[in-house]
Amino acid sequence: MINPSGISSSGVETWGAAVLVVRVLLATPLPFAGGELDYITPQPVALGTVVIVPLGQRKIAGVVTGQAAGDVDEARLKPVLDWPDIPTIDPAQIDWIRKVAAWTLASPGAVLKMMLPSLRFLEPLPVATGLVGAMPPDDTMAKKRRAVLEVSFGADPMTRADIARLAGVSPGLVARMATDGLMREEPLNNKGIPRPDPSHGGLTLNPEQADAADHLGKAVAGRDYTPFLLDGVTGSGKTEVYFEAVAKALEDGRQALVLLPEIALSPATVRRVEERFGVPPLLWHSGLGQKARHENFRAIVEGGPRVVVGARSALFLPFADLGVIIIDEEHDPSYKQDDQVVYHARDMAVMRAAQEKITVVMVSATPSLESEVNAEQGRYQRLGLSQRAGAASLPEIKLVNTSLTPPERGSWIAPPLVTAMEQTLAAGQQVMLFLNRRGYAPVTLCRRCGEKVSCPNCSAWLVTHKSSGRLRCHHCGHGTCFPEQCSTCSAEGEMVPCGPGVERLSEEVSRRFPEASQAVLSSDTVGGAEGLASVMDDIRDGRVDIIIGTQMVAKGHHFPGLTLVGVVDADLGLAGGDLRAAEHTWQLLVQVAGRAGRGQQRGVAVLQTASPETTVLQCLVAGDRAGFIAFEKVARRESGMPPYGRLASILLSSPSLQGVDDAAHLLRRSAPHYEGVTILGPAPAPIAFLRGRHRQRFIIRTAREVNIQAVLREWLGPIRLSASVRMQIDIDPHHFM
Structure with missing residues (x-):
């Protein structure tokens, strides 16, 4: 529970005992502006306090954003249920959540859900227990039981598996001895997750690298918003350079976030961080188990110097004191999330750094055109590495x-x-x-009639995977055995993989x-x-x-x-x-x-x-x-395309073709007419049927100075679609599938 006095150790704003109605931003998409509801609290709370509140029959996490506004009928309000024992979320992070929502046209609650993804993560970590011998070993005991007590009596608590390994017995025997009262449970000596050492394992940098590292280190120490583009040829030692910025944040007792494309989150990456800082980084990505996610989440919110390495979702973690954000391979398309809240992690990282006044470093051997133009126009500071490290030369x-x-x-x-x-x-x-x-062949067809094997859920061909003997859709995951005969002409033995x-x-x-x-x-x-x-x-x-x-x-x-x-x-x-x-x-x-x-x-x-x-x-x-x-640049500028113009996409989908057609016509009839705004569509998406849903798309193109979000809000705000129709808005789309 938080301190009942409402006094925050960080000095954030609190309210006295007379104020018992608070406004809470809920970590769930809500169908009204702001995503906030009022609740009663029996104790004063600080701005940014994480709370658990009821919403219908569910329990939802939320963040206190202020006092209730206007006249409030307290009799109609529900009470806050719990106050998880975690630090308050900084007001700058709450403001950033709202800015992400405003930019992406998502609900603030959907964005907050990415920051507080699970109620379980708000709970304290379970106290791990081990076993110790409850009595000294006795010569009259069976040999194996005596061996267990010899390694466990008077020793620190150990897991059942560790005791069994040291004693040369089965874990089952250790468990039976505990049942018989020969072992007792005690808390394990939990030293917590070890902290990184900024002085461990640093390499000698060449003059070009050292100059870039010096610029980054000074910016991190300055504790102000400073965006950099670290632009170096392949093999130029960019990682070693940005590690120096990470080290500076750690020296100051702060946290560092290194974002990587999910595909680059390899064991080799973890090993490089461990070699530099003495301990493995805290990881955050889709393949991480719930136990590890819980442990890492708690370590991040509780503060202290940490190196966090993660995929794009790691950007939304509630860091206690973030000192630097690194976006490695900033050009990579996988930084774009295409479902739920549709965002680009690079752009939202820059927004977070500006809001929280920290250094952000875009890193690439092949920067995106957006970053090239931002550096050219002075919005980013470019740091160049033109030589490969050591004696290596470009191929x-x-x-x-x-x-x-x-x-x-x-x-x-x-x-x-x-x-x-x-x-x-x-x-x-x-x-x-x-x-x-991926796979063996992208298409399987009939040599007699030319029919290609397609997915029943998507307008896409099935990919042959010979290693498993199956055909699989790389869009929805549907799989089937390799066909013996053609489903169209019934010819047998004529199906062949192509390409x-x-x-x-x-x-x-x-x-x-x-x-x-x-x-x-x-x-x-x-x-x-x-x-x-x-x-x-x-x-x-x-x-x-x-x-x-x-x-x-x-x-x-x-x-x-x-x-x-x-x-x-x-x-x-x-x-x-x-x-x-x-x-x-x-x-x-x-x-x-x-x-x-x-x-x-x-x-x-x-x-x-x-x-x-x-x-x-x-x-x-x-x-x-x-x-x-x-x-x-010339091609984009002449066509008014990003980064010299702005684009947005509206994707409509429905299980019913008629349903998506009706929705598309409704939007087309209500489309606004503004100077400098071009609305294209509706038209079937290139993959017109995906995961059982028919899809149509609009493309909105505007001049750079047009507030495209405002155009979309005015257009789409009054629209009410059928419950079967989904609408996905993508600001600055990166593909149009």
């Missing part, structure tokens, strides 16, 4: 025109890349093949290089964090000759023996007409190519393409980053 990039030198029939690796692989393997070096396509995925590429590699060891890295094959760690160790130790992977291999891995990278289909990301297709392709290919040549020998990247004349590939070969950025 040479070569194109293979598959229109002129195509792969053999039934193969996917063209002769020039095969030759390069042979030479690299003969020299005892490693090869990486990159294909950003390559990483599994099929692995088959070709085995056929061409039977003596070479290989590892396939994709989310379907690595077997979780432990499996990935094992494979990475094998690669680093030279036990793998050929690495085959999806985008998993592009993110932050360091393979000293890797000197050749082959990109099997460099054109793959350019299809589909996406606004950012060229930018994302550029970024991905630079990152993939950058895995080569990080040791003493210069690497080579070979890119297979049917369109070698595209600007993206020509600039890659020439190493002309400035030329590519200039090309993209």
Whole structure:
């Protein structure tokens, strides 16, 4: 419980005993503006106090945001149920929650739900207990029982498993001895989560790195909003530089948040943090178990120097004293969340840093065009790292025109890349093949009638996964066995997989290089964090000759023996007409190519393409980053697209095609007409049927200076849709699927 006096140790505002009605922002989406309700409290409370309140039949977490306004009939109000024993949430964080809601057009309660995701996390951690021997060992006892007492009597409490291991017996025997009264329970000596040491494991930086680190350290020490773009070529030591900013926050007793794309949250990342600061970081991502999430949540809210490494959702944790935010790989598309509250973690991190007056560092070898323009216009301070660390140099990039030198029939690796692989393997070096396509084949079709196997829940084809013998939808997860006959023409034995995925590429590699060891890295094959760690160790130790992977291999891995990278289909990301297709392709290919040549020998990247004349590939070969950025800027500026204009998307969906059509026509009829505002649609989304719902989309385009949120509020505020229709608003959409 909080202090009944209402006096906050941080000195935040409180109210006296006469004020017993408080306004609470609830951590749940509510269908009215503000998302706040009034409750009675029998004790004074501080602004920002976390409370548990009733809402219908449910218990909901909330945050006290002030006193009730106007005349309040206390007889109609429900009481606050509980005050979890956690520190108050700073008013700046509450203001940031409201700003995120205003920007995304989500309810404030939905945003607060991301900060307080579970009532369980608000509870104290359970007191862990262990066992000790209840009496000294006795020579008359059975040998195994005596061994248990010899290791446990007079010792610190231990878990049943630890006692069993030390005594050389089964855990079941220890449990039976406890039942018989020969052991007793005592609290374990819980020393808590160890704290990081900012002086542990620091590396000697080169002059360029040291200068960048000095700028970051001074900004963190200054305790004011300072946004940086740490812009360094692949392998330039960006991580070591931003670790110095993290260390400065820790020296000041504050917390540091390092955001990473979910796919980059590998054991290698955790190991790098541990090597630098002496202890593992606190993790926060979707794969973390509830027990670990509870422990880490409590450690974060209770304060003290901590390093938190997490995916985009970690940004919304209620940090006690956040000193710096790092957004590594800031260009990565996975920082965009596309369901519930639709937001971009990079942009919301900058907003949080400004609100809480802290340093924020965007980090990338291939910055987003938005960050490039922000640095160019002085909104971010650019810190450049132009040289690879140590003696390493950037790889040479070569194109293979598959229109002129195509792969053999039934193969996917063209002769020039095969030759390069042979030479690299003969020299005892490693090869990486990159294909950003999971599974065995993207399409399965009937050779007789041409029918393709599609998902019953989505307008998408099923992907063949030969390792499991199943076809699977990568959008909804639907799976089925490989069909023996065509569902359209009933032909038997005519269903064939078409096109390559990483599994099929692995088959070709085995056929061409039977003596070479290989590892396939994709989310379907690595077997979780432990499996990935094992494979990475094998690669680093030279036990793998050929690495085959999806985008998993592009993110932050360091393979000293890797000197050749082959990109099997460099054109793959350019299809589909996406606004950012060229930018994302550029970024991905630079990152993939950058895995080569990080040791003493210069690497080579070979890119297979049917369109070698595209600007993206020509600039890659020439190493002309400035030329590519200039090309993209002109294209975006001339079309009024971000970052020179603004976009928003409205996505309507319903199980009924008629339902979504009716909703789309209703919105179209009520669409406003403003100068400088263009509303496109409705039109079926590219994936027009997804997870059992039909989908239609509007695109809103405005000039940069237009308040696009205000336009949407005025347009959509009066609209009342059928209960079966969902409406998702996306400010600054990054894809249009």
